[in-house]
Amino acid sequence: DAGVTQSPTHLIKTRGQQVTLRCSPKSGHDTVSWYQQALGQGPQFIFQYYEEEERQRGNFPDRFSGHQFPNYSSELNVNALLLGDSALYLCASSLVGQTSTEAFFGQGTRLTVV
């Protein structure tokens, strides 16, 4: 059973560019959440997608947007990259309706903005 998979694993971008990160949830899961983890910090919630719609959103600017596809996979897009966007981006999947479910995290995408 494949767990949560993310691509790419590493990425280097220049300030002002745009980036797209991808996530495939664990088999059987229908909800995808994205987190940003700066170096030495805990992950911070960006947003969550369920049924192809943004369900919840954290305190991130509109430069951060996302999408969920019918197969439950998801993309995170960041426009007009800033140096401060350099971080590990984690995708987590879960299943709506299961109160005891836990979020399973992917291996992350390390984004470096130069």
Place this chain on the structure above:
Amino acid sequence: ELKVEQNPLFLSMQEGKNYTIYCNYSTTSDRLYWYRQDPGKSLESLFVLLSNGAVKQEGRLMASLDTKARLSTLHITAAVHDLSATYFCAVDRSRQGGSEKLVFGKGTKLTVNP
């Protein structure tokens, strides 16, 4: 705004010793998670605590939850070098069953010395 505080943030201990990591949170929540993260890696789920008084144990780690005190503890028994990692607690803010909008603490970096 929900806040999650862990202490200590850094912990250096000798093999064979016991210690406890504390996780306090500011608003009512009945779901708390503990994760482990190795350097450069993703988050590995350790425990999911769903109710007041919940206690779970796995190997040398034991986690407990006191929802009235808004406190969770992660107790390490007879530490071994392999336990060296960063440990995060996270609280679920979601009010809808099954989905998680996790708020993380800053993490406790544990180093176990021979």
